[in-house]
Amino acid sequence: MNVLLIGSGGREHALAWKIAASPLLGRLYAAPGNPGIAEEAEIVALNAADNDAVVAFCRENSVDLVVVGPEAPLVAGLVDALDDAGIAAFGPTSAAAQLEGSKGFTKDLCAEYSIPTGAYERFNNAPKAKAYVRAQGAPIVIKADGLAAGKGVTVAMTLDEALAAIDDCFEGAFGDAGAEVVAEAFLDGEEASFFCLCDGETALPLTSAQDHKRVGDGDTGPNTGGMGAYSPAPVMTPEMVERTMREIIEPTLRGMKARGMPFKGVLYAGLMITDKGPELIEYNVRFGDPECQVMMMRLKDDILLLMKAAADGTLSTMSARWHDDVALTVVMAANGYPGAYTKGTPIKGIAEADAVEGAKVFHAGTALSDGRLTANGGRVLNVSAMAKDVAGARDRAYQAVDRISWPDGFCRRDIGWRALDR
16 A cells, blocks of 8 residues: 655654554655654655645555644545545545534534533633633633644633633634634543544544643643653543443544534544543544654554554454553653744754663654754654553653753653552
8 A cells, every 4th residue: 555644743753653564555655744754754745735736646656545644634625635536545524624623613512412521602702702701710711713733722720811811812822713712611630532543433442641731840831732641541441431432432423424524534532531420621633642652652453454444434343452561752842832942953862762672752843954853843852662661661761861962952851640640
């Protein structure tokens, strides 16, 4: 099978690394890719945001499957264009991608199909949103309705924070994504990420992970795209997985099919495990980042075979097996992230970090400049490792981190703390 992978981050490097190990693989192309992905795939000069150009490339190069990594091309209809051209794709159509592309769409689906989630209201202007927030009080969660690169959510612990978050949305801090706002109840519990492959009819449970969203140790500071993760998440017991499938995932698949937009691809449920059980915080319609990195390390089976089955509608014949070992990843980010940061700073020591037993460094935001590896984003490296338990995986990951020379970067030093505190 010839495969085209769309994306340039750590998630896509992890997918490229795993796809490259498949005996089914012919040629692996990637666009736009990064220096890490280039070690696994042929980087092609292709504008991945141009659906017609992607279709033309696939036809010219006999591509059998397109794997879409990030959410933006999914919401923009890349899979629709590929479907129309008769080219298999791993990912949802634009209509189905509304599960991530519109927070309000997902909350309305939850209300219609009795999927457990926080109480909410939708607003298209600031005065009404502020009146609702004042009536509800804090803590409360304010979300930009659309795609905001993981930064459109404010968990407001005070009324002032909530009002400021509403202003941010309606004053353009998140562009068009903030044209509508969802205000929802604060859920108290432990967060977990849960993933399923879907083919429109069948949901195949994968595994769980736990992300670390806030920038600072002890879960302090602003939310980010994710500063580290580990898998599996201890809070996702077999009973909790069964309830999540029955109460959240399966009703979602039924509801999407009933709406004429069956969901195919990977469904990522961001959960809060409360006293009542699992409740949905939000859906993403692609692998999480950095959760994908730890999942690909633990997956025993051929990811390409599973993705093709999701695209072809044959998931009911598939299973997914996992290594018992724990995988953990530490995100190294540019100083200043998630605020302003500098690009182009030099990075050394990747080979030395990869030499740590059980370790693998995935490139998230890197570039080559005159043959030197440099930082090219906010989240730059995902330093990952596997071991028998969380403590062992953490120790190996930080051993690898400490072999990397990048004075202009930083990381959290407490990834995995919840599991270690249990």
